[in-house]
Amino acid sequence: MTITVSTAGAASDAVARVLPALIEERFASRLFDGDATLWGEAAIDESSKRLAWTKAHEVSRPLVADILALRDELRSAGVNRIVLCGMGGSSLAPEVITRTAGVELVVLDSTDPAQVSAVVGERLPETAVVVSSKSGSTVETDSQRRTFAKAFTDAGIDPASRIIIVTDPGSPLEESSRAAGHPVFLADPQVGGRFSALTAFGLVPSGLAGVDIEALLDDAAAVAEVLSHDSDENPGLVLGAAIAGCEPVKTYLGILESGSGIVGFGDWAEQLIAESTGKEGTGLLPVVLDGNPPEIGSTIPDLQLVRLVVNASQQPALGDEISVSGPLAAQFLLWEVATAVAGRILGINPFDQPDVESAKVAARALLDEMPEPASAAFDEDGIAVRGTERVVAGRTSVAQAIDALLAELPEHGFVAIQAYADRTRLGELAELRDLIAHRARRPVTFGWGPRFLHSTGQFHKGGPKLGVFLQIITAEQGDLEIPERPFTFGTLIRAQADGDAQVLEGHGRPVLQLELQNPESSASTLKSLLAAV
Structure with missing residues (x-):
């Protein structure tokens, strides 16, 4: 290879x-030898704890037998549907691994109540769930775990037999999960989440779903030597x-x-x-x-x-x-x-993420305060419009607001489209990317919220001040409680969207938020939105 x-x-x-x-x-040789000085003095502390990914294809090899044994055990019990609850690298690596291999894996990296409800409600007797979180405290993953545990219990299924944990050694999630009898796989704590494709975070859900994970490690091992020269x-x-x-x-x-x-x-x-x-x-x-x-x-x-x-x-x-x-x-x-x-x-430290926490802090504050959503600047065809004052002030149509947002685009700027919505039902929203790119003649990214917060969210706040941001949110008619939490999935995803918008505006980035008020009858609303763009 x-x-x-x-x-x-x-x-x-x-x-x-x-x-x-x-x-x-x-x-190259210093990188594979674990030399933490390569990125300067300020990066040494973090990079010294984050370089084991260069040996992941070796260190992860002992996991294979245990993963395959659990896969066989689950299959013998009639479990043939694997759901992955994870964010960032914890979900994106298994997603590309299984899609490339043509193997079914249901990736739940959303807090949209409709999407969570649909995944939890489908084929539960045949389902096992992999909960992946390095810290064990990721709010999205913790909320999904609680919801699945209640669903299994309500269905008369022992959650310990169906929920598999992937986490770092010593995390609170490891301790509580072992006490409850869940299978636990430990990842290498010396590997950051976005570099974790060949650790337990990539291998456990992929292997349980049916991927040949030993071959994956073989392919990586085959090129490691040339990459270290x-x-x-x-x-x-x-x-x-x-x-x-x-x-x-x-x-x-x-x-x-x-x-x-x-x-x-x-x-x-x-x-x-x-x-x-x-x-x-x-x-x-x-x-x-x-x-x-x-x-x-x-x-x-x-x-x-x-x-x-x-x-x-x-x-x-x-x-x-x-x-x-x-x-x-x-x-x-x-x-x-x-x-x-x-x-x-x-000249930067590639192993930290100093600006990711800001959106999380803003979302937590909104969850604590539970404020009413800001009044819309105006409504048109089932779309409520909010945003940065200079973008929405004096506008009376969605088309005018989009024009105003694109007028804010710097010479070397980009447009980020952020869809806080059920991507299984509203996949057509992704069509906005090419439509906006045709108009802007600049690079346009498209991300499903809140997963992009664990991805491009760092660049949005910490990178060059070049972005303008189009948020799409939905007002779902139904909501979903999160067991033993004072907020619902609906309030959580709204807090994540509004919190991120606050932080972006605080960094001087213009934001236009379009709320689809009737996503259940989405055809006409989507048609109006696409026409406005």
Whole structure:
């Protein structure tokens, strides 16, 4: 198994300029030796506790037998549906692993009450749930765990036989879960969540769902040696130099699947790169592209396009593009190395996330206070409009408000669309991405809330002040209680949306919030929204 990176144009110029210094300082070998000094004095404390991902393919090997034994036990009990409750890297890695393998895994990384209700209510007697949380205190995952535990109990099923825990050693979740009799798998605490694809967080749900996880580890092991060499043929050094070494830096990294067979890779790479690099006013923002996106036909000099292809040797990069090929697990390790390289080039610590907590704090404050939602500036066709004063003041239609938001777009800016909605029912909202990109002629990202808060959310607050933000929220007619909590899923997702909007506006970012007031009869409302865009 091999991985190949091909560069052209500006990407090749960046490699030629940056790669020799990386080789001279022995970046690759020092990285795989766990050298925490690579990112400067200020990063040593954090990076010294976050470099075990370079050995994950070795350290995780003993997990395989236990995962497969539990899979067989569950199947013999008639359990053939695996649900994963996790956020960020804990859900995105298993999602791309299982989708690429063609194996069913239900990923629940939402707090939308309709979506949670649907997942909890389907085929419960055949279901086992993997609850993945490093800290054990992630509010989304904890709320989902409580809901499933009650559902199993109400159905006369022992939750301990159906809820499997993946967490770090010594977390409160480990202690309480062992006491309750749940199967517990421990991940390596020296690996951060977004680098955890080849640890228990990626392997347990994927293996239980039916993926050949031993083969995954084999694929990663097969490329680890070349990625650790201080050589101009090291694809990790080449890719890292290509994505971060342009002068000036190309802020936007368009990731386009072009026949590689890897499904959903862009979503995983998005959280890895954006959360690792988007801080101290700099960073790289991945833009997940599909089909024939408008960005390719536009002249966007600060957008670097990366294509995932079958064979980058036979399909070399053209123009200013980058082509990458290789099996999925090998690409996990490749992109993790490239992200570490990018951190070095950009002069930031790729292992912390200093701005992620701000949105969580704002959401918790709103949950404590339970304020009434702010009055809408106006309503049109079942859409209530709120937002930054200069965006909504004096507007009388959704179309005018969108015009005003796009008028705020800086010369080198981007648009972030954030959909706090049930992605299983309202998937058409994703069509907004291409529509806005056609109009803006700038990079446009699309994220489902609250999962993107654990992904691009760091870049939104800590990266360069270039974004304008379109929030889509829904007023669900039904709600869902969270056992032993004073708030519901409906109040939680609303607090997460409003809290993030508050923090963004506090950072000087303009926000337009559109609330779909009748998502149950979504066809006409969606039609109105798409027409307005």
